Amino acid sequence: MYNILIGGAAGQGIDTTVAILEKLLKRSGYYIYTTRDFMSRVRGGHNFSLLRFGTEEITSHSYVLDGIIALDGETIELHLNQLTQKGFVLCDSGLKNTKEDSRIIKLDMNQMARNIGNAKVSGSIAVGAILKLFGEPLTYVEEVMKSIMKSEVLDVNIKAIQAGFESVEKRFDHLEGGFNDYMLISGSKAVGLGAVAGGLKFYSAYPMSPSTTVLEYLASVGNQAGVVVEQAEDEIAAINMAIGASFAGAKAMTGTSGGGFCLKVEALGLSGIAEIPLVAIDVQRPGPATGLPTRTEQSDLKFVISASQGEFPRMVIALRNHEDSFYQTIRALNLAEKYQIPVILLSDQYLGDTTACVKPYDVSDIKLIQPAKEVEGEYLRYKLTEDGISPRLIPGVTKNLVAADSDEHDERGWITESAEVRNQMMQKRMKKLEGLMEELIEPEFIGDESGKTLLLGWGSTYGPIKEAVSILNKKEGGGYGALIFGDIYPLPQEKLKKLTPNKKVINIEQNATGQLASLIREQTGITCHDSILKYDGRQIAGEEIVSKILEGGLM
Amino acid sequence: MNQFVTYETAWCPGCGNFPILNSLKTALEELGKQPHEVLMVAGIGQAAKTPQYLSANSYCGLHGRALPAAVAAKMANEKLTVIVNSGDGDSYGEGGNHFIHNIRRNVNITHFVHNNQIYGLTKGQASPTSKEGHVTQVQTDGNKNAPLNPILLAIAAGAGFVARASSGDQKQLISIMKEAINYPGYAFVDILQPCVSFNKINTYGYYKNAVNPVGEDHNPADKLEAIKIAMELGDKIPTGIIYREEKEEFHRKNFLLKDGIPLIEQETPKEVLTQLIQSFI
Incomplete structure (x- = not known):
């Protein structure tokens, strides 16, 4: 297993370099696991990605490095002590760097890029050098670059990779892995993909790091996948929109991070008492308040399990990895529909932004739970039943009239203050927990x-x-x-x-x-x-x- | 017969909400709507109880949050006639942000604001439209905040249908309601309404003198003229369709909704999912 760090300032192209390397190394058979350590700024600062690759499943990042690609001097300053004795640092010879170390390989990448005819291809020169250092062939370069690059800059980037490749000597041996056919996906994109697989029709959110990737991914595939994606004016609108869409029959989800979740809390209870299915994802970051916007934490657990006034049944699923991110999102949409409750997914920046190899998702067996089409006899939206689940019809689809109310209500959905009905309705709603307990998945x-x-x-x-x-x-x-x-x-x-x-x-x-x-x-x-x-x-x-x-x- | 039924209410006798409810029932019937085609959406407040009292689909959500739910329901199923009834506190106070941004969004729904210039459900505090100097149990020295001008705000924010009506003139109210419901986009109607229990200033008598329907010579397409009328809030308050402009509604601009097939009736081909998965390999 190998581990490299690509570091520099925001805006220097770390993401692009990493995306190319990930694809090339996976094509070559490696299992990929890349984590992102980014500051909350658009330019400058110190950002890095850790790209770990090997011939077996990888589930964690590591700080022990075989290689460093340093786009600035600070990267060397901060990370040289993590480098193994056999390891290397690859950087531009123009880099200002106070440290003298035999492991540092200086390439005049900026000059090489200018010679090739495009000053922006120095990242591709570094990619070429990395391939050579790890004993990789150039076999897949054209194929992979074609899938990433626009045609007008394709040739110049391939040339740059070749130039980088020829400028260094091999340091490590190629290892033979079998992961070429695996997917390479981030946790947040896996959630978006899972939502599509789970029949999602409507997603509303207000941009907030680190949850925005879910919003952006769904927006990028929404037209193709039949999902209306709406950027709301605030998080309160986002969740109330999702509930409104769900009431009208569209499977709906909303997403945010902790601060946005705070704003959504009242509506979570609306989903609970009005029994309108809802999936809400909280991609956690360190709080309180603005906290550390682009970093990771698991501090919203006790918040989300008790968020909103009053008592109502809810389900909270913590996503553990890239399989969960996909399959549990499908399950969340189904559980929300089946029990007519809010289901909360907890992810975090680490999982959301980490890209990893995963066995292609199996969608052959997905069964989606849908609301009832019609009922016989008198329709009671909140009918008292054995399992607490009442028939949910969709307004306009049925001739029956459908009511939803955030006030306590009777079986028809009309406001009541009757003590007897209050007890019946509380018991009916809480009864749904019993069913839910039966289908919990053990750790x-x-x-x-x-x-x-x-x-x-x-x-x-x-x-x-x-x-x-x-x-x-x-x-x-x-x-x-x-x-x-x-x-x-x-x-x-x-x-x-x-x-x-x-x-x-x-x-x-x-x-x-x-x-x-x-x-x-x-x-x-x-x-x-x-x-x-x-x-x-x-x-x-x-x-x-x-x-x-x-x-x-x-x- | 497309009869809408009204139910017993919890409003005070003489409440300005009664003529609004009755006008709405008449408007819907005269438009030939069926109860199951109509979705009544509200927040919380006295006006927001309206969906409870009319035989249609109903969604009484959270205070201030009627608009987000209403527009999203319309996005899910365009076949529904979506009508929001909520008060001035709900629409302009707690829900002020949604008011502005749903004007921008221009989803084809109708928004009736029962504007009694007071908080009724919480028993008589100043609302965003209460006059300066209005004394309440909270504004004990008189309301110090300038009242919001919802008509001016709506026109300025780009609303395509802006009207003011009065619960004291049902004939005009019914006519405006019908126009608003038929308008293809976000239609906003501010309905002046007395609160017999908590507003002793803006009474039936006050409105009878103040309400001043715009003449037939008013051209609602003239935006500058509309703004001028919107700024008239003295002894005479203009009512009628103040501004009207044909604008492309949300659905016609949305890739998935532009052809008029309700979202809930659309099926995503199974191979799309396979293609999306494949895109990560």
Whole structure:
């Protein structure tokens, strides 16, 4: 497995260089896992991507580097200490850099680019050099570049890759992987794609980092996929639009990050009491208030499980990886429709922006749940039923009249203040939780079941914890397992109760207060013995978990 | 017969909402609408109870948030006749942002604002349209804020159908309501209405003297003239269709909706999903 860092200032073309490299390396057979560490600015600052590639599945970033592509001097300053002895730094010879290090390869890329005839192709020169350094052939360059570049700049970029290729010597061997046929997708795009697969017809949102990728992806495919995408005037409009569209029969979803979710909270309760299906995704970032806009955190769990006044059934699903991002979005749309409830998806900047290889999504078996077409006899929108689910008809599609009300209402949907009806309606709505409990998915167990240490996590720390468990069990000859929650509210409890006794339980979370541990304690009485908590806006890596556990220093 | 039925209300006797409800029922019937084709949307407030009292589809959402839900319902199913009834607090206060931006969006819905210049449901505080000096239990020294001019705001923001009516003149109200419902775009009608319980200034008597229908010589297509009329808010308050302009509505500009097939009736071919997945390989 190899790991390279591409760093520079915002606006220097890191994303483009990474996108080309990812595609070329995947075409060559590698599994790709790229994380993004970007500042909240359009120009300047220090940004970098970590591109890890290998011949087996990769689930975490790593800070141990085989190569650095430095687009500015600061990148070398900040990251040289992460470079292995065999590693290299590739940079332009014009770069101002105080460090002297034999591992630094200086190429006059700017001059080479001018010689080729386009000053903007220095990124492609670097790509060519990287291919050579890692023992890759030029075989796929034309094919891949054709799929990325506009035809007028195609030839000049291919020339640049060739020039870069010829300017360095090979350092690492090509490794043979079988991932050429895999998809390469970011977590947020996977959510958008899953929404399309789940029958989404309407998406409304107000732009907010890091959730905007979902909005932009759906906007880019909306015309083709039959999804009306509307940028709302604010987050309150966004969620109320989604609820209005859903009421009128279009599967609807809204997306934001924590701050935007705060504005949406009242309407979440509207979806609850009016029993209008809704999927809302919160792509988390560090708060409170504006916090760290482009960075990652898992601090909205306790917020979203209790957001909005009053009590109503809801479901919260934490997305763990690029499979969940797709399949759980489909499931969220189905659960929202089936139980006529709000379903909240929790992602975060780390998962949302990380691109990874994933087995092509299987859509052969997708079944979409749809509202009823018509009912026999008198129509009661909020009819009291055994399972609490009332027949949802779509206004205008049926001759029956359909009512929705944010006030407490009777079976017809008319306002009431009757104590008896209030009790019946509360019980009817809460009854839906019983059905929901039946179809909860237990957390995934990873590692050694007989081990004495059990790690607990949720959402995007899945990948880093998975890598940590694998490293720990290799190093220590077993002893470590992990339970990682996807469905998180209502909290599935079976595996927790079975696997926690007589073990040292450690929760690993990207927040300051251990929100999962607290939820588990509240719901089951099970307490964690130790915790690894990180809230600096940077995702914990597998290797960081390992060193925390082996070297102590737990919180 | 396309009869719309009205139900028993929780409004005060003599409330200005009654003539509005009755006018709406008549307008819908005279337009030949069927109850199941109509979606009544509201926020929260006394006016916002209107959907509860008429036999049509109804959506009573959150205070201030009727417009986003209404326009999205229309985007989902163009066949629905979508009508918003909400008060001045709901439409201009809590929902002010949605008011401005849905004028820009120009979705084919109708927005009737029951403007009684007071908060009724919360028992008598100043609303965005209350006159300066209006004394309430909160504005104890009299309202210090200048009243909003919704007609002027709507024209300035680019609304294509801007009208003012009065609940005291049902004949004109019904006629304006019909024009508004038939208008292909966002149609806005500010309806002056007394609040018998909490507004002792803008009473039936006050409106009877103040309301002044624009003459037949008024050309609603003349924007500058419309703005001039909109600024007349003295002893005489002009009513009628103040401004009207044909504008391309939201649906006709939207790639998926422009052909008139309701979104909920559109099927996405299965191969699209396969193509999208393939695009990531």
